[in-house]
Amino acid sequence: MKITREADYALRIIAMLADENRQIEAKAIAEKNDIPYRFTLKILRKIVQAGIIKSYRGVNGGYVLNKKPSEITLKDVIETIDGKIAINKCMENPESCKNNGICKVQRKLYKVQKVLADEMSKITFQDVLEGK
Structure with a gap:
């Protein structure tokens, strides 16, 4: 199985939001993670729709986790972006x-x-933050 670049970016975005523990603008997320801005917006939309993060509009808008880092798994994020984990077409x-x-x-x-x-469902972003 090979996760997509989009899923990899989504994992990094969630890790950043978990680490920062504050509301962050899309532009800052894109710049800090070296992700094209429009691609960042596309990813953010998907993870907002999945309920993993929340978005706030306006001058003071931005993105923040909608759940505790201990409640978000690698599997949650990867499946939000790439769909069900499957190692080949038959699976x-x-x-x-x-x-x-x-x-x-x-x-x-x-x-x-x-x-x-x-295994992916056992690894939370709290584990990622703690380097486990």
């Missing part, structure tokens, strides 16, 4: 795989995918 949509249910490789890959998703 993404098993019904579309003609070998679904009979493929021995698929069964093993499913186990790997489950371990990966489970």
Whole structure:
């Protein structure tokens, strides 16, 4: 599995907001993380819609976490941006795989995918802040 650049940026944005623990403007988020401004806005929209962060409009507007860092996992953020974690096409949509249910490789890959998703759901941004 390879996460997208967009998901990687989203992880960095959440880590920054967790670390700063204050409201930050989109422009400052983009500059500090070296992310193109328009791309930053696109990512911020997605994570606001998911309820992970809140946005405030106006002169004093900006973005802040909507949950405690201990309540946000790597899996939450990655799946918000990239969709369900899947290590290959068959895992993404098993019904579309003609070998679904009979493929021995698929069964093993499913186990790997489950371990990966489970581990990502255990790692919170509090862990990230504490360097765990």
